[in-house]
Amino acid sequence: MRHRLRRTRVRLTLTYVTAFAAMAGLAGVAFWLAFAHFEYAAVDSGLAAQARLISGGLNVGNGQVNFRGDTPLPGETKRGIAIAALLVSRVGKIIDQSGNGAGSSALVRATRAGPPPGTPFNLPVAGRSDRVLVLPVAGGQALLVLAQPIGQLQQTLATTAILLVTIVVGLIVSNAVLGYWVAGRALRPVRVMAATARDISEHDLGRRLRLELPPGDELGELGATFDAMLARLETAFDGLRRFTADAAHELRAPLTLMRTQLEVTLRHDRTPEDYRASHRVVLGEIEHLSRMTEQLLLLARADAGSLVVQRLPVEPGAFVEEVVSRWQPLATQHGVHLGAHVSPGGVMLGDRDLLRRCLDNLVDNALRHTPSGGHVVVVSALEGPWWTLTVDDTGPGVDPALRPHLFERFARADPARTPHKGGAGLGLSLCHAIAVAHGGGIALAASARGARFVVHLPTTPSAAPSQARAAPGS
Ligand SMILES: Nc1ncnc2c1ncn2[C@@H]1O[C@H](COP(=O)(O)OP(=O)(O)OP(=O)(O)O)[C@@H](O)[C@H]1O
Numbered sequence: 001m002r003h004r005l006r007r008t009r010v011r012l013t014l015t016y017v018t019a020f021a022a023m024a025g026l027a028g029v030a031f032w033l034a035f036a037h038f039e040y041a042a043v044d045s046g047l048a049a050q051a052r053l054i055s056g057g058l059n060v061g062n063g064q065v066n067f068r069g070d071t072p073l074p075g076e077t078k079r080g081i082a083i084a085a086l087l088v089s090r091v092g093k094i095i096d097q098s099g100n101g102a103g104s105s106a107l108v109r110a111t112r113a114g115p116p117p118g119t120p121f122n123l124p125v126a127g128r129s130d131r132v133l134v135l136p137v138a139g140g141q142a143l144l145v146l147a148q149p150i151g152q153l154q155q156t157l158a159t160t161a162i163l164l165v166t167i168v169v170g171l172i173v174s175n176a177v178l179g180y181w182v183a184g185r186a187l188r189p190v191r192v193m194a195a196t197a198r199d200i201s202e203h204d205l206g207r208r209l210r211l212e213l214p215p216g217d218e219l220g221e222l223g224a225t226f227d228a229m230l231a232r233l234e235t236a237f238d239g240l241r242r243f244t245a246d247a248a249h250e251l252r253a254p255l256t257l258m259r260t261q262l263e264v265t266l267r268h269d270r271t272p273e274d275y276r277a278s279h280r281v282v283l284g285e286i287e288h289l290s291r292m293t294e295q296l297l298l299l300a301r302a303d304a305g306s307l308v309v310q311r312l313p314v315e316p317g318a319f320v321e322e323v324v325s326r327w328q329p330l331a332t333q334h335g336v337h338l339g340a341h342v343s344p345g346g347v348m349l350g351d352r353d354l355l356r357r358c359l360d361n362l363v364d365n366a367l368r369h370t371p372s373g374g375h376v377v378v379v380s381a382l383e384g385p386w387w388t389l390t391v392d393d394t395g396p397g398v399d400p401a402l403r404p405h406l407f408e409r410f411a412r413a414d415p416a417r418t419p420h421k422g423g424a425g426l427g428l429s430l431c432h433a434i435a436v437a438h439g440g441g442i443a444l445a446a447s448a449r450g451a452r453f454v455v456h457l458p459t460t461p462s463a464a465p466s467q468a469r470a471a472p473g474s
C-alpha cells in the first residue's frame with residue numbers, strides 16, 4: 001500500500017482530489033447555509049408582518065389589553081399561512097390566543113426562557129418544531145408571541161443537505177477516477193521512457209521513443225532529449241566499435257607480417273646477411289607497432305580527459321626551427337625542399353613534447369605526400385590571441401572524399417590500408433586531440449596547391465576559453 005502511495009500517479013491524483021474535495025465541501029456547506037438563511041429570513045419576515053398587524057389592532061384601557069374589542073387573535077396571515085398567536089400579560093397569564101391553544105404553555109415558558117424579545121428562534125412545541133417571535137406590545141404591558149410551524153422547512157433543509165452531500169461525494173469519486181486516468185495518460189510517456197531505457201542494450205541503441213506530443217510539451221522535450229542522448233550514445237558506441245575493429249586490424253597486420261617473415265627465415269639455414277635483412281624487416285614492424293600503440297594510448301588518455309598538458313613557455317621560432325632541422329635529412333633524402341618562416345617574438349604556454357608530436361606528424365605527412373622537387377614550408381605566426389602553426393606542401397592535396405573524416409581515427413585515403421606506404425591514420429586525430437587539449441584546434445585550410453594544415457593554439461591560458469570562436473576544426 002505504501003509502495004502504491006509513493007507512485008507519482010497516485011500522489012498526483014490524491015493531491016488533486018484532496019484539493020477538489022476541500023473546495024466542493026466548502027461550496028456545498030456555503031450553499032446550504034445561504035439556502036437556510038434565505039428560508040428562515042422569509043419565515044421571520046412573515047412573523048414580523050403578522051406582529052405588526054396584530055399590534056396595530058390592540059386596544060389598551062383600564063389596565064386591560066384586547067385585540068379589536070375581544071376578537072380572538074388571528075390564526076393565519078392574510079396570505080393564508082398558519083401562525084399561532086398568543087397575548088401574554090407581564091406576569092405570564094394568557095390574555096388572548098388564536099386557535100385551540102395547543103402548545104400555549106410551552107410558548108408562555110419561552111417568553112421567559114427564550115432569547116431577548118424581537119429575536120426569532122426555533123422551539124419544539126407539542127411534538128413539532130416552530131419558529132417563534134416574542135415582542136413586547138401595548139406599551140410593554142403585554143407580550144405578543146407568534147409561532148409558525150417549520151417542520152416542512154426543516155425537512156426541505158435536511159433533504160437539501162443529503163442531496164448536496166450525495167452530489168459532492170459523487171463529484172469527488174468521479175474526479176478521483178478522472179484524475180487517476182488523466183494522470184495515467186499524462187505520465188504514459190514517462191512509463192514508455194522507463195520501459196525503453198530498461199530494455200535497451202548496447203546492441204539496439206538505434207531504438208528511439210519518438211513520443212508524439214504537441215510542440216512545447218515538457219514530456220515531449222524530455223523524450224526528445226532522451227532520444228538525442230540515445231543518438232549520441234549510438235554514435236559513441238559505433239565509434240568505439242569501429243575504433244576497436246580498426247585497432248585490431250592495424251595491430252594484426254604487422255604481427256602477421258612479422259610471423260610470416262620469421263617463419264620463412266627459419267625454414268632453412270640462412271647467411272648472416274639474410275638474418276640481418278630479416279631482422280631489419282621485423283624491427284621495422286616492431287617500430288610501427290610501438291608507434292601505433294603509443295598513439296592509441298595518447299588518444300585513449302585524451303578521450304578520458306587525462307591528457308596532461310604542461311603549460312610551459314615555448315618560444316615559437318626556436319621550436320619550429322628545431323623540428324624542421326630534425327626532418328631536414330629525410331627531406332633531402334626525398335629531394336623535397338623543407339623550409340621555415342617564423343615571425344619574430346612571442347611566447348606561448350604549451351606542452352613542448354605534445355606540440356612536437358603534432359608538428360612532427362604534419363611534417364611527416366607533408367614530406368610523404370610531396371613528390372621529389374616539391375616544397376614543404378612550416379610557418380609560425382601570431383594572429384591576435386592565437387599562435388598559428390601552418391604546414392604547407394606542394395603535393396597532390398588531401399583526397400576530397402577523405403576531408404569530412406580527416407581528423408577521425410584510422411582515416412586514410414588509401415582504402416587498401418597498407419601501413420608501409422603510409423601510417424595507421426592516427427596522426428591527424430592525435431594532432432586534433434593535442435590542439436584541443438591546449439584549448440585550440442586544427443583545420444585543413446584552403447590552398448592553391450597541395451595541402452595546408454593550420455594549428456591554432458592560444459598564446460595565453462586566458463585565450464583558451466574563446467576557442468569555440470576562433471579554433472577551426474576543434
Ligand atoms: N599533406 C597531406 N597531403 C595529402 N594527404 C594527406 C596529407 N596529410 C594527411 N593526408 C591524408 O590524411 C590521412 C590521415 O593522416 P594521418 O596523419 O592521420 O595518418 P597517417 O599519416 O596515414 O598515419 P600516422 O600518422 O598514424 O602514421 C593520410 O593517410 C593521408 O591520406
Ligand SMILES: [Mg+2]
Pocket residue numbers: 361362364365423426427428
Ligand atoms: Mg601521419
